[in-house]
Amino acid sequence: MSKLSEISSYYNIDPQSSNIYNPSTGNFRPYISEELENMIKTLKIDSTSHKLLNDYSDNTLATVIDCLLYYHYNAIDVKILKGFFFEFSQKLCENPLEKEELEDFWVQQTAFIQYNIDEKNRSSIKPQNIKQKHIQQFEADLLTLELAVEFSKGDV
Numbered sequence: 001m002s003k004l005s006e007i008s009s010y011y012n013i014d015p016q017s018s019n020i021y022n023p024s025t026g027n028f029r030p031y032i033s034e035e036l037e038n039m040i041k042t043l044k045i046d047s048t049s050h051k052l053l054n055d056y057s058d059n060t061l062a063t064v065i066d067c068l069l070y071y072h073y074n075a076i077d078v079k080i081l082k083g084f085f086f087e088f089s090q091k092l093c094e095n096p097l098e099k100e101e102l103e104d105f106w107v108q109q110t111a112f113i114q115y116n117i118d119e120k121n122r123s124s125i126k127p128q129n130i131k132q133k134h135i136q137q138f139e140a141d142l143l144t145l146e147l148a149v150e151f152s153k154g155d156v
Contacts, residue, residue, distance in 0.1 A: 024064035030061035036092075040067045043076075043084050051094045058105075061097075064088055065109040105118060118119055 005109055021027060039045050052060050086105060086118045090096045097105065 012031060023063070023064070023070055023082075026070055028063050028067050028070075031060050032067060036064075039088070040064060040084075041071050043072070043080075045088060045091050048091050050092065052092050053094055057093050057095075057097075061089060061093075061105060062109055069110070069113075078110070079152065082110075107154075 086102055089102055
């Protein structure tokens with residue numbers, strides 16, 4: 001029995017009717033069931049009847065993160081999503097990863113978020129902003145120089 005067949009039978013999913021896994025379009029099959037996806041959408045773990053098998057936990061946990069980001073990124077604080085991911089792992093994994101392992105896993109799967117934030121911050125330093133700062137500094141220096149000249153003449 002192939003791994004896809006095993007996963008499909010475990011989660012009662014027909015692999016023929018499922019599209020190929022594509023998180024950018026919201027298709028998280030065959031790694032998570034509709035029930036698990038609904039828990040992620042609502043951020044509520046309603047049931048612990050489906051324990052995630054160890055053999056597939058890495059793929060499933062990666063899919064959980066993808067699903068969380070798909071439904072909640074830019075709408076809910078990433079720290080809340082991370083907390084839900086940790087809770088999900090503890091409650092639904094047959095043998096949950098240690099906290100440090102989960103942290104490493106989370107960082108690996110979400111590293112692009114920090115990269116995007118860094119890029120956005122870098123792009124906010126636009127040449128016109130730099131030019132404006134130089135103009136302001138030049139004007140302040142010029143004013144200081146003019147005041148110094150006036151003061152030295154004794155006009156002030």
